[in-house]
Amino acid sequence: MSLSATVLHTTRTPHQPLQHLGGWLRSGLMAAACCASLGLAHAEERSTPAKAPPVSAIESRAVDAQMADVATTGVGLLLGAAEANPLGLLTLGFKAIAHQNIKNSPTVEQPRLWSMYGALGWGAAANNLCVIAAIATGGGAAVLCPLIGLGAGIGSWNAKAEERDKATFGAICQEAKSKNPKMVCIYNTSKT
Numbered sequence: 001m002s003l004s005a006t007v008l009h010t011t012r013t014p015h016q017p018l019q020h021l022g023g024w025l026r027s028g029l030m031a032a033a034c035c036a037s038l039g040l041a042h043a044e045e046r047s048t049p050a051k052a053p054p055v056s057a058i059e060s061r062a063v064d065a066q067m068a069d070v071a072t073t074g075v076g077l078l079l080g081a082a083e084a085n086p087l088g089l090l091t092l093g094f095k096a097i098a099h100q101n102i103k104n105s106p107t108v109e110q111p112r113l114w115s116m117y118g119a120l121g122w123g124a125a126a127n128n129l130c131v132i133a134a135i136a137t138g139g140g141a142a143v144l145c146p147l148i149g150l151g152a153g154i155g156s157w158n159a160k161a162e163e164r165d166k167a168t169f170g171a172i173c174q175e176a177k178s179k180n181p182k183m184v185c186i187y188n189t190s191k192t
Helices: 017-047 057-078 090-104 110-136 142-159 161-179
Strands: 007-009 081-083
Touching: 057 081, 057 090, 057 110, 057 161, 081 110, 090 110, 110 142, 110 161, 142 161
Parallel strands: none
Antiparallel strands: 007 081
């Protein structure tokens, strides 16, 4: 199940003024939610005490991916695309809930979960960009957009495999060192 929003192209006729207004309203809400989440994320980073570790790079990229999904969905809606996700604006709430659940999950599981969250966001954003390009060029290639989004999501997941593995290893090592402070952890990248 994907938590990301996806847009598909539809044409609007001049006889649909209320639907046009609704599209602008949805787009405005999506843009406002994107800006609000960006502001909250940066406020959270600034308010973090000096002793706490900074937001991980994997988490930061995952949040960027979800913001890219929301922003490109908003642009697609402004250009006349229709929201294909039946949950529509509810996905914003699901994104926030998923973000909080990942933050509350065990440290050892977080790199994998952040990577999934990010891959879903980058895949959805790539799909949305494809739809935007299809709208700009007449809509002919829009049927390929879900495949492009899927490819981008898989590519994002695969590209960060080693970083994800190192982060997981680091979390396991820290957990083990809390029980045995003299323990030495060595991450071996050799493949057999």
